Amino acid sequence: MSLDETLDPNTPTTPTETEPLTATSEAGHDWWRTAVIYQVYPRSFADSDGDGIGDLPGITSRLQSLADLGVDAVWLSPFYTSPQNDAGYDVADYCDVDPLFGTLADFDALRARATELGLRLIVDLVPNHSSTQHRWFQAALAAGPGSVERSHYLFRDGQGVDGELPPNNWPSVFGGEAWTRVTEADGTPGQWYLHLFDSSQPDFDWSDPWVREQFLDVLRFWLDRGVDGFRVDVAHGLIKKPGLPDYTPPADGNSMGGGLGEAETPPYWAQDGVHEIYRSWHEVLLSYPGERILVAEAWVEPLSKLAHWVRPDEMQQAFNFSYLESGWTATSIRRVIDASIEVFSSVGAPSTWVLSNHDVVRHASRLALTAENPQGAGIGPKSPGLPDRAVGLARARAASALMLALPGSAYLYQGEELGLPEAIDLPDSARQDPTWFRTNGERYGRDGCRVPLPWESASPAFGFNTTGESWLPQPSDWTSYARDVQIGVPGSTLELYRLALAIRAEYRLGAGEIEWLTGYGPDVVAFRNGEVTVIANTGSVPVELPIADELLATVPLDGPALPGDATVWLRGV
Incomplete structure (x- = not known):
């Protein structure tokens, strides 16, 4: 089913099964096809030296918590030498660690610790542009x-x-x-x-063979240090249309090109020439032992076009931003799941599922917004339609539980397992995102999803470090979100994630297939994946549940009904 097709509004009175959809192919079940991958934003994860900015030793010290969570791999946002005009996405040396984050020896120690814990390691690569200081x-x-x-x-x-x-x-x-x-x-x-981004980030000319050779060397440098893959930043932006013709994007379009659908492709996004670049990268990764992967950050629509990035001789995964942007309605969720599995399976790739990252409003807030909010705009105190925090958390828990039951690979953004909302009330003087400055405060940008994590409720900076310093101020009411007050507490968001990941692994949901169930009403997403039945109620009217064993519920269930903004996993249906 494509995204443009309309679901049949007529539902039968009793649940029935439809044809199964598979997220895997005969190409095999490599680790990345079913992996749960956790994004670490180094500046905000853990700070070992107390300067207020997270670092590699801090990450290493907290890796056990990620192994305990149950993820398969860790993706690190940039830690390379950089003047930090765009939080490290302005790279001045692709083959060294910025002293702000540590040293190459610290990276090697992190890699070794991850291996010891059974975690694979993916690093960010920023090939569209460098820093002006490069x-x-x-x-x-x-x-x-x-x-x-x-x-x-x-x-x-x-x-x-x-x-x-x-x-x-x-x-x-x-x-x-x-x-x-x-x-x-x-x-x-x-x-x-x-510079498609900040003036301190000049774009490379990827028609130049010299540029291509330099980046092949960058790949080999990190592969030699044992990384398991690369998340490729702005993977759809490297090639520009010859002649660089004028182009005015739609006023309501997303900043990275998403949301355009079948509209004319901008001359600086998703040009066909990018694919030969990634085919050459694919060959480099194949020359190394093990299963190394390329992951595309490509804001490309429709999904059938995005599938071009993950053909068998190119990348292994591409972020499914259509899913991230689908909203909290049963119709849109089912539609994008159908389309995703269909188009990615057609090229032998798994679908990826993602709800939050370092560039979007955290889904514990975004899913409760009541006004339009284009990607990259962010939210702040003066934004229209600000979310109700309780509604946002309920929907986030329900959406995450639904996502983690889907076949394919899932991505988590640091802090979502704690239920963190967007930090809305940051002082203007504390904001650092270039978007805030380049729009003269008209767009808040991405600082609100990048605030350092709360680890211990009673510690300085909530355990982010021991000095109390923090490069972005942490909201004072984040005490209840700290990891130490959630660990081992039944019903907490952290324990919900740990349970979901354990069940996902036990029942091999990532390698499964979907059988849609109907008859629960227009606001319900219901499907069976192997032995597990998933029912998510995106509406406000409670839905009667079948008699079955409860594996997981995002809210306490009082009787045989699922309330609105809730998801349940059942066995024996």
Whole structure:
């Protein structure tokens, strides 16, 4: 079923089965096909030296908690040398650790500890752009127009009488223009360089063979250090349309290109030329022992087009942002699950499922918003339609339980297992996201989902460190979310996640298949995956449940009915 198809509104009076949908293929069941992968945002996970910013030794010290949670792999957001203008996504050296986070020896220790705990390790790679402080870009500035060094980036002459206008009208993802003019060595105004993100993040020119060779070396550097794969940042942005034609995106479009559906593809997103790059990367990973993977951050729609990123000779996984953005309605959820399994299976890939990450409003808040909120905009005190925290948490627990029962691979974002909401009331003076500054405060950006984690309720900085310092302020009312007040407490969000992951592993739900069940009403998502029956009520009217063994419920059940905003797993239906 495609996303554009409408579900039959007529439901029978008793539950019936439909044809099964499988998330796996005859290609085999490699670890990544069913894995639960936990995203660590290093700045905000754990701080070992008390400077207020998380680091690699801090992550290493807390890895046991992730093994106890029951995940299969850890994905680290960037920890490379960087001026940190965009929290490390502005890379100045792809083959070293920023002193803010530690050393290469600290990375090796983290890798060793992860292996000891049975956790695979995936690292972020940022190939669309570098930092302006990268030696390659500095060489390009020094070499001048027409040089080999400038061919590594997208330098262009400006328009207008004296080149005073940018080469085209492209906007930056973070707001404002996507071009910045440089001052040449002789002091005169010179060429412009493209930056789809911040002006400190110049885009590479991936039509240049030299750029391609450098990144093959970067892959080998980290593969030699034992990483199990790469999450590829802005994987749909590397190739730009020849000629760099003008393009005005829809006013209500998402900043990274999602939500456009079948609309014309922007000239800077999802160009066909990216696929030959990833085929060459695929070959590099194949030359190493074990099962190494590539994961695409590609905001591409429709899903049938996104499936091109995970064909057998390209990447292994692509983030399913259509699922993340589907909203808390039964119709939209079932529609996107159907479409996802169908299109990914057609190319022999598993679907991935994700609800939160470091770029979107946490789903414990997002699912209770009552106003439109485009990706990347964030929310703050003056945002319309702010969520009710209790409603948001109930929906987040129910949505997470539904997601973790699906066949395929699931991604968790740090803190969601604690039920963390978006930090809405951050002081303006504390905000650091480039989006906030480039839009003059019109968009709050992503700081609210990046606040450091609460580990211990009574410790300084909630156990993030021992000094009480925190690069973003932690809300004072996060005490009840701390890990130490949830561990071992029946019904807590942390224990809900631990139980769900244990059952998922025991019943091999990631390798299963879906049999849809109907007859529970228009607001209910109901399916069987092997021995487990999952019923999620996205509405407000309680739904009668069949008599069966309860494996998991996101709310205490009082009688044979499932209330709204709740999910239950049953056995024996």
